[in-house]
Amino acid sequence: MTALISIESLGVAFHGVPVLRGVDLTLRKGEALGLVGESGSGKSVTWLAALGLLPRHAQVSGSVKLDGRQILGAPASVLDQIRGGRVAMIFQDPASALNPVLTIRKQLCEALALHRDLSGEAVKAEALRLLNLVGIPDAGRRLSAYPHEFSGGQVQRIMIAMALAGNPDLLIADEPTTALDATIQAQILELLSTIRREMNMAMVLISHDLGVVAENCDRVAVMYAGRIVEQAPANQLFADPVHPYAQGLIGALLPLDGPRRRLTAIPGTVPDPAHMPGGCAFAPRCALAADPCGLAAPTLAPIADDRAVACIRAETSRRALLGIAAE
Amino acid sequence: MSAPLVEVSAIARSYAMRSGMFGRSTAVHAVDGVSLAIPKGETLGLVGESGSGKSTTGRIVLGLEPPDTGEVRFGGQPMAAPGTQAWRAQRSRMQMIFQDPLGALDRRLPVAAQIREPLDIHSVGTPAEREERVRELLRAVELTPAHGTRYPGALSGGQRQRIVLARALATKPDFLVCDEPVSALDVSIQAQVVNLLCDLQAQLSLTLLFISHDLRVVRQISSVVAVMYLGRIVEIGSADDLFARPEHPYTQALVSASPAPGRRSAGRIVLSGDPPNPAARPQGCAFHPRCPRAIARCRSEVPTLSGVGGDRQVACHLVAGPQAATRDAA
Numbered sequence: 226m227t228a229l230i231s232i233e234s235l236g237v238a239f240h241g242v243p244v245l246r247g248v249d250l251t252l253r254k255g256e257a258l259g260l261v262g263e264s265g266s267g268k269s270v271t272w273l274a275a276l277g278l279l280p281r282h283a284q285v286s287g288s289v290k291l292d293g294r295q296i297l298g299a300p301a302s303v304l305d306q307i308r309g310g311r312v313a314m315i316f317q318d319p320a321s322a323l324n325p326v327l328t329i330r331k332q333l334c335e336a337l338a339l340h341r342d343l344s345g346e347a348v349k350a351e352a353l354r355l356l357n358l359v360g361i362p363d364a365g366r367r368l369s370a371y372p373h374e375f376s377g378g379q380v381q382r383i384m385i386a387m388a389l390a391g392n393p394d395l396l397i398a399d400e401p402t403t404a405l406d407a408t409i410q411a412q413i414l415e416l417l418s419t420i421r422r423e424m425n426m427a428m429v430l431i432s433h434d435l436g437v438v439a440e441n442c443d444r445v446a447v448m449y450a451g452r453i454v455e456q457a458p459a460n461q462l463f464a465d466p467v468h469p470y471a472q473g474l475i476g477a478l479l480p481l482d483g484p485r486r487r488l489t490a491i492p493g494t495v496p497d498p499a500h501m502p503g504g505c506a507f508a509p510r511c512a513l514a515a516d517p518c519g520l521a522a523p524t525l526a527p528i529a530d531d532r533a534v535a536c537i538r539a540e541t542s543r544r545a546l547l548g549i550a551a552e
Numbered sequence: 553m554s555a556p557l558v559e560v561s562a563i564a565r566s567y568a569m570r571s572g573m574f575g576r577s578t579a580v581h582a583v584d585g586v587s588l589a590i591p592k593g594e595t596l597g598l599v600g601e602s603g604s605g606k607s608t609t610g611r612i613v614l615g616l617e618p619p620d621t622g623e624v625r626f627g628g629q630p631m632a633a634p635g636t637q638a639w640r641a642q643r644s645r646m647q648m649i650f651q652d653p654l655g656a657l658d659r660r661l662p663v664a665a666q667i668r669e670p671l672d673i674h675s676v677g678t679p680a681e682r683e684e685r686v687r688e689l690l691r692a693v694e695l696t697p698a699h700g701t702r703y704p705g706a707l708s709g710g711q712r713q714r715i716v717l718a719r720a721l722a723t724k725p726d727f728l729v730c731d732e733p734v735s736a737l738d739v740s741i742q743a744q745v746v747n748l749l750c751d752l753q754a755q756l757s758l759t760l761l762f763i764s765h766d767l768r769v770v771r772q773i774s775s776v777v778a779v780m781y782l783g784r785i786v787e788i789g790s791a792d793d794l795f796a797r798p799e800h801p802y803t804q805a806l807v808s809a810s811p812a813p814g815r816r817s818a819g820r821i822v823l824s825g826d827p828p829n830p831a832a833r834p835q836g837c838a839f840h841p842r843c844p845r846a847i848a849r850c851r852s853e854v855p856t857l858s859g860v861g862g863d864r865q866v867a868c869h870l871v872a873g874p875q876a877a878t879r880d881a882a
Contacts, residue, residue, distance in 0.1 A: 263739070263741075264738055376827075406601035407810065408842075409827065411808075411820060411821075415820075415822050436812050439811065440811045474740060476743075477742065478739070478768075479771070481768055481771060485792070487750075488743040490741075491743070491744075494708040494711070495738075
């Protein structure tokens with residue numbers, strides 16, 4: 226197995242309050258990994274920490290290896306080559322990620338000059354090629370337009386073009402379609418999957434929308450309160466979730482066809498990072514919680530090929546699910 | 553079916569928009585000839601993308617904004633003129649819930665005081681009765697009186713939306729307009745609030761206008777759903793049926809764009825082009841530039857909303873009435 230990036234026991238604390246509490250994650254070349262969880266569960270912080278993008282007062286621990294080379298705490302000169310070059314990132318709010326007073330051409334060419342040995346006419350030609358690749362109509366003329374002259378969906382396309390400027394091996398897409406309308410979301414997701422196939426690029430898709438993740442990823446990791454609680458191939462996770470939290474998330478997903486049923490809502494709310502319960506962080510909201518759950522936080526343990534879950538009640542939970550299904 | 557509590561007939565609202573500092577002002581038709589009827593105790597879902605006019609429709613229905621043309625009738629009566637005594641009485645029977653609960657609450661006031669405020673404004677009962685009503689409302693939204701002493705900042709997003717809901721219910725309204733009430737909440741919390749809303753509606757036989765871009769949430773809570781595109785209703789029908797068999801090409805694309813686990817994106821209808829600008833409404837059917845099935849007639853003639861069998865109405869030249877009716881019968 227060739228791991229493109231491997232994260233081991235990554236921890237992040239802000240002002241002594243741990244928000245990321247030991248994340249292990251590996252990503253193979255060309256793989257699409259989905260990262261789901263509620264706001265504050267650490268989905269974005271994981272990647273900001275891995276790429277050294279957190280503010281200085283954040284305390285980061287653990288290890289992040291890109292092609293076997295440690296990048297956590299690497300000097301800025303090394304990180305500058307990685308960020309935007311080998312690993313690119315796109316965000317939820319594309320409009321605020323672009324400079325409003327520079328033309329698209331300037332911003333695209335800047336990214337190209339930084340990460341590719343191109344100059345003069347070659348840069349301009351490449352900028353045009355990228356804009357065509359992401360499906361901006363009339364790209365030649367639109368290169369000299371400013372960000373406000375584009376619609377939300379088009380701005381996200383431009384962000385994707387900029388992310389592709391460095392020919393990255395890994396694209397981290399943090400809620401890339403959350404701010405967009407449903408029909409535009411479908412366009413952007415299709416564009417991302419086409420580009421990924423053509424360039425054999427790995428992708429991490431961070432989303433709170435389980436449907437989006439299910440359709441666009443090979444593997445899914447579910448995060449809760451700064452930890453990964455379940456990891457599985459996408460189809461298996463949605464067909465047979467094991468962790469009670471993953472079950473709850475999928476139970477809370479509304480169907481669009483078939484009979485209407487009452488939603489199985491997870492009671493309570495996400496714990497405050499400053500007052501984390503001892504033991505399993507999900508135990509106070511878990512229907513299956515038993516005494517031992519409050520003692521120690523369960524570790525992510527393999528339960529099958531390519532599947533792992535952090536729950537000491539995993540067997541019970543699985544049986545409960547099958548029991549319900551058998552009725 | 554009982555007489556509709558809320559009846560909206562052919563409302564239209566346009567705004568003047570100036571492009572640039574010295575540009576000519578153009579009219580933006582936010583809502584253009586929308587008619588709706590919501591029977592007592594029922595929920596009408598309003599879906600559409602941003603700029604489709606769904607929120608403006610909600611504001612007009614509540615009387616927060618007057619329509620340019622058309623009329624809103626509440627309980628058989630036309631809406632009273634804003635500011636009058638009759639308007640006040642009418643307004644206490646209808647309330648609104650917004651997307652952002654933190655923006656709708658005062659951060660410097662304990663939440664119980666905010667739930668009490670509508671009771672004070674409409675002079676409901678004695679002060680002691682108002683206190684009791686606040687406690688009752690907190691219980692109704694599954695919170696404890698202890699939550700009432702807190703400030704909005706000390707509550708979670710789901711709890712804040714419950715407070716907003718409790719405040720909206722304070723005057724025992726008959727009609728509630730919910731504008732994207734769960735969009736800002738996490739999935740597991742969304743489910744809690746949707747369940748609560750369904751329960752409260754059943755208990756209090758509330759009439760709801762539920763505005764959302766999320767088809768799944770709308771289907772869960774609505775009996776009838778209307779789909780809006782650029783200020784007009786393009787399709788309306790019973791919720792389950794509409795999502796199972798969408799007729800309008802736009803509804804079909806919306807349903808198909810809603811991702812679902814266990815289904816790969818193959819066969820999805822991906823519309824080309826951007827959602828159109830309400831300031832530059834295309835000629836003919838507003839959807840034709842993005843419609844995969846558009847014909848010549850779509851470019852020149854505006855389709856009207858007409859019945860296609862059952863309770864379904866569609867505004868599309870390609871979904872002709874009698875034809876669809878025979879297809880239904882077959």
